[in-house]
Amino acid sequence: MSQLPTGPSLDASAETAGDVQWAADARQSLVHTDARLCKRFEQADNVERLLALRARAVDQLIREAWLRCVPAGAGLALFAVGGYGRGELFPRSDIDLLVLGETAAQHSHEADLARLFALLWDAGLPVSHAVRSAAQCVQAAADQTVLTALIEARPLCAESAAQQALARAISPSLIWPAREFFLAKREELLLRHRRFGDTADNLEPDLKDGPGGLRDLNTLGWMALRTFGVSNIDALVGLGHLGLDEAAALKRERLVLARLRFGLHLVAQRPEERLRFDYQKTLAERMGYADDAESLGVEKMMQGFYRSAAVVRRISDRLLQRFEEQFDGEAAPEPVGDGFSLRRGYLSADDPLWPHGDIRSLFALFACWARIPEVRGLHSMTARGLAEMLDEIPPYTRVEADVRERFMALLRGPRAVDTLARMARLGVLGQWIPAFAQVSGRMQFDLFHVYTVDQHTLMVLRNIGLFASARADERFSIAHEVWPRLRKPELLLLAGLFHDIAKGRGGDHSELGAADARQFCSEHGLSSSDTELVAWLVEQHLRMSVTAQKQDITDPDVIHRFATLVGTRDRLDYLYLLTCADIAGTSPKLWNAWKDRLLADLYFAARRALLEGLEHPLPEAERVQEARDSVRQQMRLLGHPDTLIDRQFAAMPDESFVRFRPEQLVWQAASLIEIRKGGTLVKVRRIMPESDALEVFVHSPDRDGLFAAIVMTLDRAGYGIHRARVLDGPDSTIFDTFEVIPVGSFADGDTARLEAVLRKALAGNIQILRPSRRVMPRQLRHFRFAPRIEFLESRDHNRTVLNLVAPDRPGLLADVAHVLRDQCLSVQDARIATFGERAEDQFQLTDRHDQPLTESSRQSLRDALMACLEPDRTPGDPH
Incomplete structure (x- = not known):
């Protein structure tokens, strides 16, 4: 294989007036084409049509350049590969080309090819290329990423013999059989997802390579092409691997993602794939998203992206499993009770017509899943049955009491946090609680909230799950001590689920969320005291954080006001755990040892105030003396005599004995021994x-x-x-x-x-x-x-x-x-x-x-x- 030098200008010694004029005309033609496509984009024309039209316009220019530079009968053929090979071309995407020909032809026409690629660069076409023989294609395709580009090769200037030669060179019988290719691409997909934290809900998501992005859809297409020889995912419907609804959903979300990427290229004016803050507002305006009283236009645009990415991931997971079943076959079912079995580790409904439109069957599925820790996930056909029923799932307000009790049983059962996360990911939770669907994919255009509202909620629930585990988490110094004192842990889960559920509706989301929580708890048969506790936690979920971070929690008046608001030790325990989970679930960088200690200090101070009684707070003089006695006792244990301790106390401000913890005061007093007056x-x-x-x-x-x-x-x-x-x-x-x-x-x-x-x-x-x-x-x-x-x-x-x-x-x-x-x-x-x-x-x-x-x-x-x-x-x- 020979790789030829290219650059943005023609070598002066080889340049001809005709080439210069052609390049100038071609560049102008491309500018006019892009301007027309841009206008059609802003008029909301179908983005797939725009991508095809741009690829067709570039095809024409490349063919003209080929005919100018490469003589007929040269023994060389030209193919479009990669994304360009699919017949789609985004405004700033690279143009990948393959020149196929035997080594002798490559050498004989090296100058012609150099002239070709220089001419294309001068025309404004960002070409990357490879020049290979059929045998060299076999060698290069040992790298599955090279094979991936070649399997979508599209002839631009190639006779049938060259097309057949390339097809033979990359045939599954010669290299990368379908199963090995599938396994390699699946591993590549998982590693790529891991680079992005395995979530699409990033503040600056990657439209192309991020989870749920266009690369995921392309990967499914490559797998289908290699496995079944079909060039369109829609063809999998006829093969029984994809439902009509699934195919329609993938097509719909691909249009959303492709339109975003097309617009991003226009706004960035370069091949940018990451939807950075630099471009988000401008792109939202260009795509017609407007601000209103409840949301910014940019937040609406981003919510659309997050929802599309979630659907792509959901269907992609099912389709990957079906590909796996195609290669490995169905294993014998292992019954696990309640009408479910395990198939190769996946939970499957025994009834092929499950769930018959019955939400009780769905809740039974989640109960079974929670009971068996080794489940790998849902079997693809069971997941498909669930997906087909999604739109039929009634909200909790329109079902019988026994159905609502089944949901509460899931919250009181094993691995409740995992169950809620699964229900959210599969779309069930949003149907059961419509208010949760409204915040699905909802982002806030700031740097404080690094997750969408629904993802943040799941992070909060995950932290609550950590508190429930027997093993203490060093990030939360006292949470594992407070957790066992909760009367009903499911009430904390409900508070976590509802604490941000009213964001984006206008008004105070804490008050609106409290009203939602109160209705939900009442409908689900909770007692009036439990209902009021959950509603109060939702309404006050920011109060402890604000008090700790913005007020002086060493001030007795601040503690007294906070303790009066809380009222009971029971509420304090719940509010403390919810606050820790909320802060730590807002951003990975937000929770630290300082905040952990700050909240613990406020917790203990408020608990003491509640124990001593709010009617008669301890006078400051008594607080100072109590602190002095505690510090004196600890310093005696360190071997310091009372005369030294008294001298140190005299050099310290009285206020420090109110403002600092005893162990801080011991450290300061001992440190002061080292210096002279x-x-x-x-x-x-x-x-x-x-x-x-x-x-x-x-x-x-x-x-x-x-x-x-x-x-x-x-x-x-x-x-x-x-x-x-x-x-x-x-x-x-x-x-x-x-x-x-x-x-x-x-x-x-x-x-x-x-x-x-x-x-x-x-x-x-x-x-x-x-x-x-x-x-x-x-x-x-x-x-x-x-x-x-x-x-x-x-x-x-x-x-x-x-x-x-x-x-x-x-x-x-x-x-x-x-x-x-x-x-x-x-x-x-x-x-x-x-x-x-x-x-x-x-x-x-x-x-x-x-x-x-x-x-x-x-x-x-x-x-x-x-x-x-x-x-x-x-x-x-x-x-």
């Missing part, structure tokens, strides 16, 4: 043994700009701050504690190194420190909004509270701290929270005289912050 102490430790979250403690004489210096140094070291506690100690000292995680590739989690970096920075002139320059990540650029700045008075009127909501970006907190330093303001406390692309931070501030900010100071700070937060400002630029 007036010295600076920097200590860093890991929050949990297996976590990358770190706790940073800084004790130092106070001075202007100290908070900003610490924040900017942490930012330069590659650490993001999740929480900051800033306290004033005796003798004008500071007790600052930061909880941080690595966010930069250069942050290695080395505690000793971070201590050294901070010590060095604080030992120098902190006034010369500046925020580092950072590049804005691509994704964040597409989620800009106007910053919001709000000033409030603290409860004791001694401080000014600054609430800041702004688009997140690298170095944001360092820039804000720099502004606060320039304004000569002191940070008395800080709460840092990031939700996807949104930073929601709160600072308690005083001026240089330790007083709240005046109105003029507030206005000056507002102006400086707005200049800092200007969306188009380059991070790190001078203020």
